Amino acid sequence: MNTAELKRMANHLRLLAVDMVYKGKDGHPGPALSIADIVSTLFFDEMNINPEDPQWEDRDRFILSKGHACPIYYAALSEKGYFGEKIKDFKLRALGTVFQGHPVMNKTKGVDMTSGSLGNGISIGTGMAIAGKYKKKDYNVFVIVGDGELQEGVCWEGINSAAGHNLDNMIVFVDKNGWQSGGPIEETIGSNNIKERFEAFQWHAQEIDGHDIDAIKEAIANAKAAKGKPSVIVCNCVKGKGLPYMENNNAWHKGVPTDEQYEEAVKILGGAE
Amino acid sequence: MADFKGTREAFAQAIIDMAAEDNRIMFVSPDSLKAMRATKFAELYPEEYVEVGISEQNAVNTAAGLAATGLIPFVGTYAGFLTMRACEQMRTFVAYPNLNVKFVGINSGLLGGEREGVTHQFYEDLGILSNIPNYTILTPADGPQTYHAVKAAAEIEGPVYVRAGSGRETEVYDKDTTFSMDGIRILKEYGNDTLLLSSGFVLDRVLTAAEILKEQGINVIVGDINILYGKDPSKILEAIKKTDKIVTVEDHNVNGGMGAYISKLVVENAPKSVKRIGLTTFGESGPAKEVADVYGFSPENIAKVVAEGLK
Incomplete structure (x- = not known):
């Protein structure tokens, strides 16, 4: 897809995410909208994956470490064709659904790893990346983590280990939107020097606008060109990006749109397919 | 090997x-x-x-x-x-x-x-x-x-x-004896006075206790439980039906380990007395034999618990 198409897809995924939270009456729309442009670029331009063969051994791997943002993930999998016909009503979080409250491996086609308990995606990704090297496969492992999530100690165990193993087949995106469940990160523990922290751990590090598709593409190309080191792309994002009433309003960390807010979302994001 | x-x-x-x-x-x-x-x-x-x-x-x-x-x-x-x-x-x-x-x-x-x-x-x-x-x-x-x-x-x-342990285990089995997938291996069958079940590295002590008991005229069955909560406990169920009394011995807290597992099987399938020997407190440093003895795993204590259960 070209940049304009990826941008349209990102907004369409945003609409689907809002739609599933609205219909399911539960979920995390703000964190999902924050990463829509990254997810769109990965699933519709970058990743070497095959919806016809979700377990294809040579596929790129994807871990949504901030698993609560899964509405955007489920939307991308559906649009990519993992479930045959595109899903109209995801029945998010309903009893018996494959679209669980957080992503579940072996339950939902296309989900490479269970996630939701924060902090674990990077170290699991290192295992997949080490396996890729061991098996002499040239797949890449992509992980999306939240900036708040980086407060979890096990993240840094994985970051340390990934550098030690020279995992240049691993690219981590940090959704740096400045918010965590309880409030602004600046007011909880403060963690703005993310890029520098990764650099101190011997990672190849870049910082970009996480809503600029071209910048995302370019950063991925740079990351792939950096040999001998894992790569981080710190993405400056807006939580709730795409819907003015949701942007930078942490009430939407978890929340359900009213009928009016849903209509507004359809108006703003609709017809973008 | x-x-x-x-x-x-x-x-x-x-x-x-x-x-x-x-x-x-x-x-x-x-x-x-x-x-x-x-x-x-x-x-x-x-x-x-x-x-x-x-x-x-x-x-x-x-x-x-x-x-x-x-x-x-x-x-x-x-x-x-x-x-x-x-x-x-x-x-x-x-x-x-x-x-x-x-x-x-x-x-x-x-x-x-x-x-x-x-x-x-x-x-x-x-x-x-x-x-x-x-x-x-x-x-x-x-x-x-x-x-x-x-x-x-x-x-x-x-x-x-x-x-696994750390080298303080006493060898009981031959090198060629494979791991039984039955969840239990009966090692002694002296008589039906008590089923004496062991789990892990206390097996040598349990076997010694069985000999002490035999000298006292108390004849037990000794079983080594090697799988907990396995898919098919039928062989364990067979064993627990053989005696009126059961004593379990494990180097683990009495809650949640083999004794708890056997108690569950017994209550659900063949209710009878189960006495559990295991830990109820934290341990402490010390040489292996002495530490184990102090915390209740001496063959003599195991034998004593079995004998008292029959009174």
């Missing part, structure tokens, strides 16, 4: 032997290479040896990632650093997706960690894992059985935990 002297050496020899034939076998080490006696494995199979540094949660997650691509990683280190520090990773990222990760927890029990003190003695591991679906829990009784348990673990689909 090469010779080895304890459970950790048995683990290392087993993965060396398996790696020779199966390139899916990996060893993930949170700086446990020496503790697991696996230096030779790392020399022979440098690509299959994954060192992640002192980071157990990371080790378990790394293994989950390896297993998600079809490999069979073994994570080996101190039992509590796995089942406590990395408990959530063992649950959510291994057991829940039912990944093929194998765990070997050393220094289990008072005997396993005897001189190290409480920080390195783990008598809660089985209780923790028995609450997590999908785990197969293997409790070999000595070094030779650990060798075969580790090999059996690779054959079992899904997560497996093998409980």
Whole structure:
């Protein structure tokens, strides 16, 4: 897809995410909208994956470490064709659904790893990346983590280990939107020097606008060109990006749109397919 | 099979032997290479040896990632650093997706960690894992059985935990005796006065207790329980129906381990008296034999508990 198409897809995924939270009456729309442009670029331009063969051994791997943002993930999998016909009503979080409250491996086609308990995606990704090297496969492992999530100690165990193993087949995106469940990160523990922290751990590090598709593409190309080191792309994002009433309003960390807010979302994001 | 002297050496020899034939076998080490006696494995199979540094949660997650691509990683280190520090990773990222990760927890029990003190003695591991679906829990009784348990673990689909010690185990089994998948092996059948069940590295003590009892005219059946919460407990059920009294002996807290498992089977299938010998407190440092004796695992005390139960 070209940049304009990826941008349209990102907004369409945003609409689907809002739609599933609205219909399911539960979920995390703000964190999902924050990463829509990254997810769109990965699933519709970058990743070497095959919806016809979700377990294809040579596929790129994807871990949504901030698993609560899964509405955007489920939307991308559906649009990519993992479930045959595109899903109209995801029945998010309903009893018996494959679209669980957080992503579940072996339950939902296309989900490479269970996630939701924060902090674990990077170290699991290192295992997949080490396996890729061991098996002499040239797949890449992509992980999306939240900036708040980086407060979890096990993240840094994985970051340390990934550098030690020279995992240049691993690219981590940090959704740096400045918010965590309880409030602004600046007011909880403060963690703005993310890029520098990764650099101190011997990672190849870049910082970009996480809503600029071209910048995302370019950063991925740079990351792939950096040999001998894992790569981080710190993405400056807006939580709730795409819907003015949701942007930078942490009430939407978890929340359900009213009928009016849903209509507004359809108006703003609709017809973008 | 090469010779080895304890459970950790048995683990290392087993993965060396398996790696020779199966390139899916990996060893993930949170700086446990020496503790697991696996230096030779790392020399022979440098690509299959994954060192992640002192980071157990990371080790378990790394293994989950390896297993998600079809490999069979073994994570080996101190039992509590796995089942406590990395408990959530063992649950959510291994057991829940039912990944093929194998765990070997050393220094289990008072005997396993005897001189190290409480920080390195783990008598809660089985209780923790028995609450997590999908785990197969293997409790070999000595070094030779650990060798075969580790090999059996690779054959079992899904997560497996093998409980190991630290070299203070007394060998009971022949080297060639494979790991029974029945969950129980009857080692003595002197009579039906009591079914005396052992789990793990106290088996030699239990067998000695059976001899003491025999001299007193009390004739017991001795069984070695080597799988907890296995899929098919039919052989254990057969055994528990043979006597009116049961005594269990395990180097673990009395809650959550073998005694609790047997109590459950008994209550559900053949209600009768079960007396559990095990730990109810934290332990302490000391030489293996003395520590075990003080905490109730002397053959004499085991025999005494059996005899008193018959009064």
